[in-house]
Amino acid sequence: MRPYLKIRNLELKTPLMLASGTWGLGENLDLYLTKEEIKSNIGAFVSKGISRFPKKGNPPPRLYETPCGLINSIGLENPGLEVFKKDYLPKLLSYEVPLIINLHGEEVEDFVALAEGFKEEKVDGIELNISCPNVKKGGIAFSSDPKGVKTLVKEVRKVWERFLAVKLSPVGPVYEIAEICEKEGVDALVVANTYPALGVIGLAPLKVIKGGLSGPAIKPLTLRLVYELAQKVKLPIIGSGGILSGKDALEYLVCGAKAFQIGVANLIDPTSAVKIIQEMEELKKKHGLFG
Ligand SMILES: Cc1cc2nc3c(=O)[nH]c(=O)nc-3n(C[C@H](O)[C@H](O)[C@H](O)COP(=O)(O)O)c2cc1C
Structure with missing residues:
Protein backbone atom coordinates (compact mmCIF):
# COMPACT_ATOMS: atom_id res chain seq x y z
CA MET A 1 0.00 0.00 0.00
CA ARG A 2 1.23 3.49 -0.87
CA PRO A 3 2.10 5.48 2.29
CA TYR A 4 -0.23 8.36 3.15
CA LEU A 5 2.82 10.57 3.57
CA LYS A 6 6.58 10.15 3.21
CA ILE A 7 8.99 12.61 4.79
CA ARG A 8 12.64 11.62 4.31
CA ASN A 9 12.73 7.99 5.58
CA LEU A 10 9.49 8.26 7.60
CA GLU A 11 6.53 6.54 5.96
CA LEU A 12 3.13 7.17 7.53
CA LYS A 13 0.23 4.86 6.73
CA THR A 14 -2.21 7.38 8.21
CA PRO A 15 -1.80 11.04 9.26
CA LEU A 16 -2.42 10.19 12.94
CA MET A 17 0.39 10.04 15.49
CA LEU A 18 0.16 9.38 19.23
CA ALA A 19 1.54 12.51 20.97
CA SER A 20 4.42 12.36 23.40
CA GLY A 21 3.64 11.63 27.04
CA THR A 22 -0.01 10.70 26.59
CA TRP A 23 0.19 6.93 26.17
CA GLY A 24 2.86 6.03 28.70
CA LEU A 25 5.66 4.03 27.13
CA GLY A 26 3.25 1.79 25.28
CA GLU A 27 2.90 -0.69 28.14
CA ASN A 28 -0.91 -0.86 27.85
CA LEU A 29 -1.49 -0.24 24.16
CA ASP A 30 -2.46 -3.83 23.40
CA LEU A 31 -4.95 -3.96 26.27
CA TYR A 32 -7.30 -1.77 24.29
CA LEU A 33 -6.42 -2.22 20.64
CA THR A 34 -5.48 -5.27 18.58
CA LYS A 35 -2.13 -5.31 16.82
CA GLU A 36 -3.98 -4.98 13.51
CA GLU A 37 -5.96 -1.94 14.72
CA ILE A 38 -2.74 -0.33 15.90
CA LYS A 39 -0.94 -0.99 12.61
CA SER A 40 -3.73 0.18 10.37
CA ASN A 41 -4.78 3.34 12.24
CA ILE A 42 -1.69 4.76 13.89
CA GLY A 43 0.72 6.39 11.44
CA ALA A 44 3.48 6.78 14.04
CA PHE A 45 4.16 6.61 17.74
CA VAL A 46 5.90 9.54 19.40
CA SER A 47 7.50 8.35 22.62
CA LYS A 48 7.34 10.05 25.98
CA GLY A 49 10.20 12.55 26.39
CA ILE A 50 13.41 10.58 26.92
CA SER A 51 16.38 12.14 28.72
CA ARG A 52 19.97 10.91 29.02
CA PHE A 53 19.48 9.87 32.61
CA PRO A 54 16.37 8.80 34.54
CA LYS A 55 14.13 11.62 35.75
CA LYS A 56 11.77 11.33 38.71
CA GLY A 57 9.46 14.12 37.58
CA ASN A 58 7.51 16.51 39.78
CA PRO A 59 5.79 15.73 43.05
CA PRO A 60 1.97 15.57 42.94
CA PRO A 61 -0.38 17.12 41.99
CA ARG A 62 0.67 16.60 38.39
CA LEU A 63 -2.66 16.92 36.63
CA TYR A 64 -5.43 19.49 36.99
CA GLU A 65 -8.58 19.53 34.89
CA THR A 66 -9.92 22.88 33.67
CA PRO A 67 -13.04 23.57 31.57
CA CYS A 68 -12.19 21.87 28.26
CA GLY A 69 -8.55 21.41 29.17
CA LEU A 70 -5.91 19.67 31.23
CA ILE A 71 -2.92 21.23 32.96
CA ASN A 72 -0.05 18.81 33.33
CA SER A 73 3.06 19.18 35.40
CA ILE A 74 4.61 15.75 35.00
CA GLY A 75 8.17 17.09 34.99
CA LEU A 76 9.20 14.70 32.21
CA GLU A 77 9.43 11.59 34.38
CA ASN A 78 11.11 8.88 32.33
CA PRO A 79 13.50 5.94 32.80
CA GLY A 80 16.39 7.52 30.84
CA LEU A 81 18.04 6.43 27.60
CA GLU A 82 19.58 3.09 28.58
CA VAL A 83 16.61 1.65 30.50
CA PHE A 84 14.24 2.84 27.78
CA LYS A 85 16.28 1.06 25.10
CA LYS A 86 16.53 -2.17 27.12
CA ASP A 87 13.06 -2.41 28.71
CA TYR A 88 10.62 -0.55 26.47
CA LEU A 89 11.99 -0.20 22.94
CA PRO A 90 11.71 -3.89 21.91
CA LYS A 91 7.96 -3.97 22.61
CA LEU A 92 7.36 -0.66 20.84
CA LEU A 93 9.23 -1.86 17.76
CA SER A 94 7.25 -5.12 17.74
CA TYR A 95 4.11 -3.20 16.68
CA GLU A 96 5.69 -2.45 13.30
CA VAL A 97 4.50 1.17 13.50
CA PRO A 98 7.05 3.93 12.77
CA LEU A 99 8.56 5.18 16.00
CA ILE A 100 9.69 8.74 16.68
CA ILE A 101 11.57 9.44 19.89
CA ASN A 102 10.78 12.67 21.70
CA LEU A 103 14.01 13.99 23.19
CA HIS A 104 14.35 16.01 26.34
CA GLY A 105 17.61 17.76 27.16
CA GLU A 106 18.88 20.54 29.36
CA GLU A 107 21.72 21.54 27.05
CA VAL A 108 22.67 20.97 23.42
CA GLU A 109 25.08 18.18 24.41
CA ASP A 110 22.21 16.17 25.96
CA PHE A 111 20.23 16.20 22.71
CA VAL A 112 23.31 15.22 20.71
CA ALA A 113 24.15 12.37 23.10
CA LEU A 114 20.56 11.14 22.91
CA ALA A 115 20.50 11.25 19.11
CA GLU A 116 23.77 9.28 19.08
CA GLY A 117 22.29 6.84 21.56
CA PHE A 118 19.46 6.02 19.14
CA LYS A 119 21.63 5.79 16.01
CA GLU A 120 22.02 2.02 16.12
CA GLU A 121 18.34 1.43 16.95
CA LYS A 122 15.54 0.83 14.46
CA VAL A 123 13.72 4.04 15.29
CA ASP A 124 12.41 6.14 12.42
CA GLY A 125 13.02 9.61 13.73
CA ILE A 126 13.43 12.05 16.57
CA GLU A 127 11.35 14.98 17.75
CA LEU A 128 13.15 17.71 19.71
CA ASN A 129 11.16 19.17 22.58
CA ILE A 130 12.41 22.74 22.65
CA SER A 131 10.16 23.74 25.54
CA CYS A 132 12.94 22.46 27.84
CA PRO A 133 15.03 25.03 29.75
CA ASN A 134 18.62 25.42 28.54
CA VAL A 135 20.67 25.18 31.73
CA LYS A 136 23.79 26.62 30.08
CA LYS A 137 21.83 29.78 29.26
CA GLY A 138 20.55 30.26 32.80
CA GLY A 139 17.41 28.16 32.34
CA ILE A 140 15.80 30.17 29.50
CA ALA A 141 13.73 27.79 27.34
CA PHE A 142 15.29 26.86 23.98
CA SER A 143 11.97 28.00 22.48
CA SER A 144 12.61 31.59 23.61
CA ASP A 145 16.08 31.65 22.10
CA PRO A 146 16.29 31.45 18.29
CA LYS A 147 20.11 31.31 18.34
CA GLY A 148 19.97 28.43 20.80
CA VAL A 149 17.59 26.54 18.52
CA LYS A 150 19.89 27.15 15.55
CA THR A 151 22.84 25.65 17.40
CA LEU A 152 20.72 22.79 18.70
CA VAL A 153 19.42 21.79 15.27
CA LYS A 154 22.86 22.17 13.62
CA GLU A 155 24.55 19.97 16.20
CA VAL A 156 21.85 17.30 16.17
CA ARG A 157 21.83 17.21 12.35
CA LYS A 158 25.56 16.44 12.39
CA VAL A 159 24.86 13.09 14.04
CA TRP A 160 21.30 12.29 12.90
CA GLU A 161 20.42 11.69 9.24
CA ARG A 162 16.94 10.26 9.66
CA PHE A 163 13.61 12.13 10.12
CA LEU A 164 14.08 15.12 12.42
CA ALA A 165 11.17 17.16 13.77
CA VAL A 166 11.17 20.14 16.10
CA LYS A 167 8.19 20.46 18.41
CA LEU A 168 7.56 24.18 18.70
CA SER A 169 6.35 25.89 21.82
CA PRO A 170 3.27 28.01 21.05
CA VAL A 171 4.82 30.95 22.93
CA GLY A 172 7.96 32.93 22.13
CA PRO A 173 9.37 33.90 18.72
CA VAL A 174 7.52 31.04 17.01
CA TYR A 175 7.79 32.27 13.42
CA GLU A 176 11.47 33.13 13.68
CA ILE A 177 12.21 29.70 15.13
CA ALA A 178 10.16 27.98 12.42
CA GLU A 179 12.20 29.74 9.73
CA ILE A 180 15.46 28.77 11.42
CA CYS A 181 14.33 25.13 11.53
CA GLU A 182 13.59 25.26 7.82
CA LYS A 183 17.03 26.71 7.01
CA GLU A 184 18.87 24.24 9.21
CA GLY A 185 17.44 21.13 7.57
CA VAL A 186 14.67 20.07 9.93
CA ASP A 187 12.16 17.76 8.20
CA ALA A 188 8.92 18.79 9.92
CA LEU A 189 7.50 21.08 12.57
CA VAL A 190 5.21 19.83 15.28
CA VAL A 191 2.83 22.68 16.07
CA ALA A 192 2.63 22.91 19.01
CA ASN A 193 3.38 21.92 22.57
CA THR A 194 1.20 22.88 25.56
CA TYR A 195 0.54 26.48 26.72
CA PRO A 196 1.99 27.74 30.02
CA ALA A 197 -0.93 27.81 32.45
CA LEU A 198 -1.85 27.90 36.11
CA GLY A 199 -4.66 26.35 38.11
CA VAL A 200 -5.71 27.40 41.62
CA ILE A 201 -6.08 24.27 43.70
CA GLY A 202 -6.38 25.97 47.11
CA LEU A 203 -7.81 29.43 47.82
CA ALA A 204 -6.57 30.01 51.37
CA PRO A 205 -3.80 29.30 51.76
CA LEU A 206 -3.22 29.83 48.07
CA LYS A 207 -2.00 26.69 46.34
CA VAL A 208 -1.39 26.60 42.61
CA ILE A 209 -0.30 24.16 39.95
CA LYS A 210 1.82 25.52 37.12
CA GLY A 211 2.07 23.44 33.99
CA GLY A 212 1.15 23.06 30.35
CA LEU A 213 -2.44 23.37 29.12
CA SER A 214 -3.70 20.92 26.50
CA GLY A 215 -7.07 19.69 25.24
CA PRO A 216 -9.98 21.30 23.36
CA PRO A 236 5.45 19.88 6.57
CA ILE A 237 3.48 20.78 9.69
CA ILE A 238 2.22 18.20 12.14
CA GLY A 239 -0.66 19.73 14.13
CA SER A 240 -1.11 18.96 17.82
CA GLY A 241 -3.63 20.52 20.17
CA GLY A 242 -7.11 19.54 21.27
CA ILE A 243 -7.92 16.91 18.65
CA LEU A 244 -10.67 14.68 20.04
CA SER A 245 -12.62 13.82 16.88
CA GLY A 246 -12.27 13.16 13.17
CA LYS A 247 -13.67 16.62 12.53
CA ASP A 248 -11.00 18.23 14.74
CA ALA A 249 -8.33 16.31 12.82
CA LEU A 250 -9.72 17.35 9.45
CA GLU A 251 -9.80 20.99 10.57
CA TYR A 252 -6.04 20.79 11.15
CA LEU A 253 -5.49 19.25 7.71
CA VAL A 254 -7.56 21.84 5.85
CA CYS A 255 -5.71 24.59 7.74
CA GLY A 256 -2.40 23.35 6.35
CA ALA A 257 -1.18 20.49 8.54
CA LYS A 258 0.05 17.38 6.71
CA ALA A 259 -0.42 15.12 9.73
CA PHE A 260 -1.57 15.45 13.33
CA GLN A 261 -0.96 14.14 16.84
CA ILE A 262 -3.51 13.21 19.47
CA GLY A 263 -2.70 13.76 23.14
CA VAL A 264 -5.40 14.04 25.82
CA ALA A 265 -7.71 12.07 23.51
CA ASN A 266 -5.61 9.04 24.49
CA LEU A 267 -6.10 9.77 28.18
CA ILE A 268 -9.88 10.08 27.77
CA ASP A 269 -10.20 6.96 25.64
CA PRO A 270 -7.24 4.78 24.61
CA THR A 271 -9.15 3.62 21.52
CA SER A 272 -9.51 7.22 20.24
CA ALA A 273 -7.04 6.69 17.39
CA VAL A 274 -9.32 4.19 15.68
CA LYS A 275 -12.44 6.31 16.15
CA ILE A 276 -10.75 9.49 14.94
CA ILE A 277 -9.42 7.86 11.76
CA GLN A 278 -12.80 6.28 10.97
CA GLU A 279 -14.67 9.53 11.52
CA MET A 280 -12.11 11.52 9.55
CA GLU A 281 -12.29 9.15 6.57
CA GLU A 282 -16.10 9.43 6.50
CA LEU A 283 -15.95 13.22 6.61
CA LYS A 284 -13.28 13.34 3.91
CA LYS A 285 -15.52 11.34 1.62
CA LYS A 286 -18.59 13.38 2.47
CA HIS A 287 -16.83 16.64 1.61
CA GLY A 288 -14.74 15.25 -1.25
CA LEU A 289 -11.52 16.32 0.46
CA PHE A 290 -7.95 15.16 -0.29
CA GLY A 291 -8.82 12.93 -3.25
C1 LIG B 1 0.26 14.15 30.56
C2 LIG B 1 0.98 14.78 29.43
C3 LIG B 1 2.35 14.53 29.25
C4 LIG B 1 3.05 15.12 28.18
N1 LIG B 1 4.37 14.85 28.01
C5 LIG B 1 5.06 15.40 26.96
C6 LIG B 1 6.44 15.10 26.75
O1 LIG B 1 7.07 14.30 27.47
N2 LIG B 1 7.08 15.74 25.72
C7 LIG B 1 6.41 16.59 24.87
O2 LIG B 1 7.03 17.12 23.94
N3 LIG B 1 5.10 16.85 25.03
C8 LIG B 1 4.41 16.28 26.04
N4 LIG B 1 3.07 16.54 26.21
C9 LIG B 1 2.36 17.39 25.21
C10 LIG B 1 1.56 16.51 24.20
O3 LIG B 1 2.43 15.65 23.50
C11 LIG B 1 0.74 17.37 23.22
O4 LIG B 1 1.61 18.09 22.37
C12 LIG B 1 -0.18 18.34 23.93
O5 LIG B 1 -0.84 17.68 24.99
C13 LIG B 1 -1.22 18.97 23.00
O6 LIG B 1 -2.06 18.01 22.41
P1 LIG B 1 -3.52 17.59 23.01
O7 LIG B 1 -4.27 18.87 23.25
O8 LIG B 1 -4.08 16.70 21.95
O9 LIG B 1 -3.25 16.88 24.28
C14 LIG B 1 2.35 15.97 27.27
C15 LIG B 1 0.98 16.20 27.46
C16 LIG B 1 0.29 15.63 28.51
C17 LIG B 1 -1.19 15.90 28.66
Missing part, protein backbone atom coordinates in the same frame (compact mmCIF):
# COMPACT_ATOMS: atom_id res chain seq x y z
CA ALA A 217 -9.35 24.66 25.10
CA ILE A 218 -6.16 25.15 23.05
CA LYS A 219 -7.47 23.97 19.67
CA PRO A 220 -8.43 27.40 18.26
CA LEU A 221 -5.09 28.88 19.40
CA THR A 222 -2.99 26.15 17.86
CA LEU A 223 -5.11 26.03 14.70
CA ARG A 224 -4.30 29.68 14.14
CA LEU A 225 -0.59 28.98 14.50
CA VAL A 226 -0.83 26.08 12.05
CA TYR A 227 -2.78 28.14 9.54
CA GLU A 228 -0.32 31.03 9.63
CA LEU A 229 2.83 28.93 9.75
CA ALA A 230 1.64 26.90 6.77
CA GLN A 231 1.75 30.11 4.74
CA LYS A 232 5.19 31.12 5.98
CA VAL A 233 7.23 27.91 5.75
CA LYS A 234 7.38 25.03 3.27
CA LEU A 235 8.18 22.43 5.92
Whole structure:
Protein backbone atom coordinates (compact mmCIF):
# COMPACT_ATOMS: atom_id res chain seq x y z
CA MET A 1 0.00 0.00 0.00
CA ARG A 2 1.23 3.49 -0.87
CA PRO A 3 2.10 5.48 2.29
CA TYR A 4 -0.23 8.36 3.15
CA LEU A 5 2.82 10.57 3.57
CA LYS A 6 6.58 10.15 3.21
CA ILE A 7 8.99 12.61 4.79
CA ARG A 8 12.64 11.62 4.31
CA ASN A 9 12.73 7.99 5.58
CA LEU A 10 9.49 8.26 7.60
CA GLU A 11 6.53 6.54 5.96
CA LEU A 12 3.13 7.17 7.53
CA LYS A 13 0.23 4.86 6.73
CA THR A 14 -2.21 7.38 8.21
CA PRO A 15 -1.80 11.04 9.26
CA LEU A 16 -2.42 10.19 12.94
CA MET A 17 0.39 10.04 15.49
CA LEU A 18 0.16 9.38 19.23
CA ALA A 19 1.54 12.51 20.97
CA SER A 20 4.42 12.36 23.40
CA GLY A 21 3.64 11.63 27.04
CA THR A 22 -0.01 10.70 26.59
CA TRP A 23 0.19 6.93 26.17
CA GLY A 24 2.86 6.03 28.70
CA LEU A 25 5.66 4.03 27.13
CA GLY A 26 3.25 1.79 25.28
CA GLU A 27 2.90 -0.69 28.14
CA ASN A 28 -0.91 -0.86 27.85
CA LEU A 29 -1.49 -0.24 24.16
CA ASP A 30 -2.46 -3.83 23.40
CA LEU A 31 -4.95 -3.96 26.27
CA TYR A 32 -7.30 -1.77 24.29
CA LEU A 33 -6.42 -2.22 20.64
CA THR A 34 -5.48 -5.27 18.58
CA LYS A 35 -2.13 -5.31 16.82
CA GLU A 36 -3.98 -4.98 13.51
CA GLU A 37 -5.96 -1.94 14.72
CA ILE A 38 -2.74 -0.33 15.90
CA LYS A 39 -0.94 -0.99 12.61
CA SER A 40 -3.73 0.18 10.37
CA ASN A 41 -4.78 3.34 12.24
CA ILE A 42 -1.69 4.76 13.89
CA GLY A 43 0.72 6.39 11.44
CA ALA A 44 3.48 6.78 14.04
CA PHE A 45 4.16 6.61 17.74
CA VAL A 46 5.90 9.54 19.40
CA SER A 47 7.50 8.35 22.62
CA LYS A 48 7.34 10.05 25.98
CA GLY A 49 10.20 12.55 26.39
CA ILE A 50 13.41 10.58 26.92
CA SER A 51 16.38 12.14 28.72
CA ARG A 52 19.97 10.91 29.02
CA PHE A 53 19.48 9.87 32.61
CA PRO A 54 16.37 8.80 34.54
CA LYS A 55 14.13 11.62 35.75
CA LYS A 56 11.77 11.33 38.71
CA GLY A 57 9.46 14.12 37.58
CA ASN A 58 7.51 16.51 39.78
CA PRO A 59 5.79 15.73 43.05
CA PRO A 60 1.97 15.57 42.94
CA PRO A 61 -0.38 17.12 41.99
CA ARG A 62 0.67 16.60 38.39
CA LEU A 63 -2.66 16.92 36.63
CA TYR A 64 -5.43 19.49 36.99
CA GLU A 65 -8.58 19.53 34.89
CA THR A 66 -9.92 22.88 33.67
CA PRO A 67 -13.04 23.57 31.57
CA CYS A 68 -12.19 21.87 28.26
CA GLY A 69 -8.55 21.41 29.17
CA LEU A 70 -5.91 19.67 31.23
CA ILE A 71 -2.92 21.23 32.96
CA ASN A 72 -0.05 18.81 33.33
CA SER A 73 3.06 19.18 35.40
CA ILE A 74 4.61 15.75 35.00
CA GLY A 75 8.17 17.09 34.99
CA LEU A 76 9.20 14.70 32.21
CA GLU A 77 9.43 11.59 34.38
CA ASN A 78 11.11 8.88 32.33
CA PRO A 79 13.50 5.94 32.80
CA GLY A 80 16.39 7.52 30.84
CA LEU A 81 18.04 6.43 27.60
CA GLU A 82 19.58 3.09 28.58
CA VAL A 83 16.61 1.65 30.50
CA PHE A 84 14.24 2.84 27.78
CA LYS A 85 16.28 1.06 25.10
CA LYS A 86 16.53 -2.17 27.12
CA ASP A 87 13.06 -2.41 28.71
CA TYR A 88 10.62 -0.55 26.47
CA LEU A 89 11.99 -0.20 22.94
CA PRO A 90 11.71 -3.89 21.91
CA LYS A 91 7.96 -3.97 22.61
CA LEU A 92 7.36 -0.66 20.84
CA LEU A 93 9.23 -1.86 17.76
CA SER A 94 7.25 -5.12 17.74
CA TYR A 95 4.11 -3.20 16.68
CA GLU A 96 5.69 -2.45 13.30
CA VAL A 97 4.50 1.17 13.50
CA PRO A 98 7.05 3.93 12.77
CA LEU A 99 8.56 5.18 16.00
CA ILE A 100 9.69 8.74 16.68
CA ILE A 101 11.57 9.44 19.89
CA ASN A 102 10.78 12.67 21.70
CA LEU A 103 14.01 13.99 23.19
CA HIS A 104 14.35 16.01 26.34
CA GLY A 105 17.61 17.76 27.16
CA GLU A 106 18.88 20.54 29.36
CA GLU A 107 21.72 21.54 27.05
CA VAL A 108 22.67 20.97 23.42
CA GLU A 109 25.08 18.18 24.41
CA ASP A 110 22.21 16.17 25.96
CA PHE A 111 20.23 16.20 22.71
CA VAL A 112 23.31 15.22 20.71
CA ALA A 113 24.15 12.37 23.10
CA LEU A 114 20.56 11.14 22.91
CA ALA A 115 20.50 11.25 19.11
CA GLU A 116 23.77 9.28 19.08
CA GLY A 117 22.29 6.84 21.56
CA PHE A 118 19.46 6.02 19.14
CA LYS A 119 21.63 5.79 16.01
CA GLU A 120 22.02 2.02 16.12
CA GLU A 121 18.34 1.43 16.95
CA LYS A 122 15.54 0.83 14.46
CA VAL A 123 13.72 4.04 15.29
CA ASP A 124 12.41 6.14 12.42
CA GLY A 125 13.02 9.61 13.73
CA ILE A 126 13.43 12.05 16.57
CA GLU A 127 11.35 14.98 17.75
CA LEU A 128 13.15 17.71 19.71
CA ASN A 129 11.16 19.17 22.58
CA ILE A 130 12.41 22.74 22.65
CA SER A 131 10.16 23.74 25.54
CA CYS A 132 12.94 22.46 27.84
CA PRO A 133 15.03 25.03 29.75
CA ASN A 134 18.62 25.42 28.54
CA VAL A 135 20.67 25.18 31.73
CA LYS A 136 23.79 26.62 30.08
CA LYS A 137 21.83 29.78 29.26
CA GLY A 138 20.55 30.26 32.80
CA GLY A 139 17.41 28.16 32.34
CA ILE A 140 15.80 30.17 29.50
CA ALA A 141 13.73 27.79 27.34
CA PHE A 142 15.29 26.86 23.98
CA SER A 143 11.97 28.00 22.48
CA SER A 144 12.61 31.59 23.61
CA ASP A 145 16.08 31.65 22.10
CA PRO A 146 16.29 31.45 18.29
CA LYS A 147 20.11 31.31 18.34
CA GLY A 148 19.97 28.43 20.80
CA VAL A 149 17.59 26.54 18.52
CA LYS A 150 19.89 27.15 15.55
CA THR A 151 22.84 25.65 17.40
CA LEU A 152 20.72 22.79 18.70
CA VAL A 153 19.42 21.79 15.27
CA LYS A 154 22.86 22.17 13.62
CA GLU A 155 24.55 19.97 16.20
CA VAL A 156 21.85 17.30 16.17
CA ARG A 157 21.83 17.21 12.35
CA LYS A 158 25.56 16.44 12.39
CA VAL A 159 24.86 13.09 14.04
CA TRP A 160 21.30 12.29 12.90
CA GLU A 161 20.42 11.69 9.24
CA ARG A 162 16.94 10.26 9.66
CA PHE A 163 13.61 12.13 10.12
CA LEU A 164 14.08 15.12 12.42
CA ALA A 165 11.17 17.16 13.77
CA VAL A 166 11.17 20.14 16.10
CA LYS A 167 8.19 20.46 18.41
CA LEU A 168 7.56 24.18 18.70
CA SER A 169 6.35 25.89 21.82
CA PRO A 170 3.27 28.01 21.05
CA VAL A 171 4.82 30.95 22.93
CA GLY A 172 7.96 32.93 22.13
CA PRO A 173 9.37 33.90 18.72
CA VAL A 174 7.52 31.04 17.01
CA TYR A 175 7.79 32.27 13.42
CA GLU A 176 11.47 33.13 13.68
CA ILE A 177 12.21 29.70 15.13
CA ALA A 178 10.16 27.98 12.42
CA GLU A 179 12.20 29.74 9.73
CA ILE A 180 15.46 28.77 11.42
CA CYS A 181 14.33 25.13 11.53
CA GLU A 182 13.59 25.26 7.82
CA LYS A 183 17.03 26.71 7.01
CA GLU A 184 18.87 24.24 9.21
CA GLY A 185 17.44 21.13 7.57
CA VAL A 186 14.67 20.07 9.93
CA ASP A 187 12.16 17.76 8.20
CA ALA A 188 8.92 18.79 9.92
CA LEU A 189 7.50 21.08 12.57
CA VAL A 190 5.21 19.83 15.28
CA VAL A 191 2.83 22.68 16.07
CA ALA A 192 2.63 22.91 19.01
CA ASN A 193 3.38 21.92 22.57
CA THR A 194 1.20 22.88 25.56
CA TYR A 195 0.54 26.48 26.72
CA PRO A 196 1.99 27.74 30.02
CA ALA A 197 -0.93 27.81 32.45
CA LEU A 198 -1.85 27.90 36.11
CA GLY A 199 -4.66 26.35 38.11
CA VAL A 200 -5.71 27.40 41.62
CA ILE A 201 -6.08 24.27 43.70
CA GLY A 202 -6.38 25.97 47.11
CA LEU A 203 -7.81 29.43 47.82
CA ALA A 204 -6.57 30.01 51.37
CA PRO A 205 -3.80 29.30 51.76
CA LEU A 206 -3.22 29.83 48.07
CA LYS A 207 -2.00 26.69 46.34
CA VAL A 208 -1.39 26.60 42.61
CA ILE A 209 -0.30 24.16 39.95
CA LYS A 210 1.82 25.52 37.12
CA GLY A 211 2.07 23.44 33.99
CA GLY A 212 1.15 23.06 30.35
CA LEU A 213 -2.44 23.37 29.12
CA SER A 214 -3.70 20.92 26.50
CA GLY A 215 -7.07 19.69 25.24
CA PRO A 216 -9.98 21.30 23.36
CA ALA A 217 -9.35 24.66 25.10
CA ILE A 218 -6.16 25.15 23.05
CA LYS A 219 -7.47 23.97 19.67
CA PRO A 220 -8.43 27.40 18.26
CA LEU A 221 -5.09 28.88 19.40
CA THR A 222 -2.99 26.15 17.86
CA LEU A 223 -5.11 26.03 14.70
CA ARG A 224 -4.30 29.68 14.14
CA LEU A 225 -0.59 28.98 14.50
CA VAL A 226 -0.83 26.08 12.05
CA TYR A 227 -2.78 28.14 9.54
CA GLU A 228 -0.32 31.03 9.63
CA LEU A 229 2.83 28.93 9.75
CA ALA A 230 1.64 26.90 6.77
CA GLN A 231 1.75 30.11 4.74
CA LYS A 232 5.19 31.12 5.98
CA VAL A 233 7.23 27.91 5.75
CA LYS A 234 7.38 25.03 3.27
CA LEU A 235 8.18 22.43 5.92
CA PRO A 236 5.45 19.88 6.57
CA ILE A 237 3.48 20.78 9.69
CA ILE A 238 2.22 18.20 12.14
CA GLY A 239 -0.66 19.73 14.13
CA SER A 240 -1.11 18.96 17.82
CA GLY A 241 -3.63 20.52 20.17
CA GLY A 242 -7.11 19.54 21.27
CA ILE A 243 -7.92 16.91 18.65
CA LEU A 244 -10.67 14.68 20.04
CA SER A 245 -12.62 13.82 16.88
CA GLY A 246 -12.27 13.16 13.17
CA LYS A 247 -13.67 16.62 12.53
CA ASP A 248 -11.00 18.23 14.74
CA ALA A 249 -8.33 16.31 12.82
CA LEU A 250 -9.72 17.35 9.45
CA GLU A 251 -9.80 20.99 10.57
CA TYR A 252 -6.04 20.79 11.15
CA LEU A 253 -5.49 19.25 7.71
CA VAL A 254 -7.56 21.84 5.85
CA CYS A 255 -5.71 24.59 7.74
CA GLY A 256 -2.40 23.35 6.35
CA ALA A 257 -1.18 20.49 8.54
CA LYS A 258 0.05 17.38 6.71
CA ALA A 259 -0.42 15.12 9.73
CA PHE A 260 -1.57 15.45 13.33
CA GLN A 261 -0.96 14.14 16.84
CA ILE A 262 -3.51 13.21 19.47
CA GLY A 263 -2.70 13.76 23.14
CA VAL A 264 -5.40 14.04 25.82
CA ALA A 265 -7.71 12.07 23.51
CA ASN A 266 -5.61 9.04 24.49
CA LEU A 267 -6.10 9.77 28.18
CA ILE A 268 -9.88 10.08 27.77
CA ASP A 269 -10.20 6.96 25.64
CA PRO A 270 -7.24 4.78 24.61
CA THR A 271 -9.15 3.62 21.52
CA SER A 272 -9.51 7.22 20.24
CA ALA A 273 -7.04 6.69 17.39
CA VAL A 274 -9.32 4.19 15.68
CA LYS A 275 -12.44 6.31 16.15
CA ILE A 276 -10.75 9.49 14.94
CA ILE A 277 -9.42 7.86 11.76
CA GLN A 278 -12.80 6.28 10.97
CA GLU A 279 -14.67 9.53 11.52
CA MET A 280 -12.11 11.52 9.55
CA GLU A 281 -12.29 9.15 6.57
CA GLU A 282 -16.10 9.43 6.50
CA LEU A 283 -15.95 13.22 6.61
CA LYS A 284 -13.28 13.34 3.91
CA LYS A 285 -15.52 11.34 1.62
CA LYS A 286 -18.59 13.38 2.47
CA HIS A 287 -16.83 16.64 1.61
CA GLY A 288 -14.74 15.25 -1.25
CA LEU A 289 -11.52 16.32 0.46
CA PHE A 290 -7.95 15.16 -0.29
CA GLY A 291 -8.82 12.93 -3.25
C1 LIG B 1 0.26 14.15 30.56
C2 LIG B 1 0.98 14.78 29.43
C3 LIG B 1 2.35 14.53 29.25
C4 LIG B 1 3.05 15.12 28.18
N1 LIG B 1 4.37 14.85 28.01
C5 LIG B 1 5.06 15.40 26.96
C6 LIG B 1 6.44 15.10 26.75
O1 LIG B 1 7.07 14.30 27.47
N2 LIG B 1 7.08 15.74 25.72
C7 LIG B 1 6.41 16.59 24.87
O2 LIG B 1 7.03 17.12 23.94
N3 LIG B 1 5.10 16.85 25.03
C8 LIG B 1 4.41 16.28 26.04
N4 LIG B 1 3.07 16.54 26.21
C9 LIG B 1 2.36 17.39 25.21
C10 LIG B 1 1.56 16.51 24.20
O3 LIG B 1 2.43 15.65 23.50
C11 LIG B 1 0.74 17.37 23.22
O4 LIG B 1 1.61 18.09 22.37
C12 LIG B 1 -0.18 18.34 23.93
O5 LIG B 1 -0.84 17.68 24.99
C13 LIG B 1 -1.22 18.97 23.00
O6 LIG B 1 -2.06 18.01 22.41
P1 LIG B 1 -3.52 17.59 23.01
O7 LIG B 1 -4.27 18.87 23.25
O8 LIG B 1 -4.08 16.70 21.95
O9 LIG B 1 -3.25 16.88 24.28
C14 LIG B 1 2.35 15.97 27.27
C15 LIG B 1 0.98 16.20 27.46
C16 LIG B 1 0.29 15.63 28.51
C17 LIG B 1 -1.19 15.90 28.66
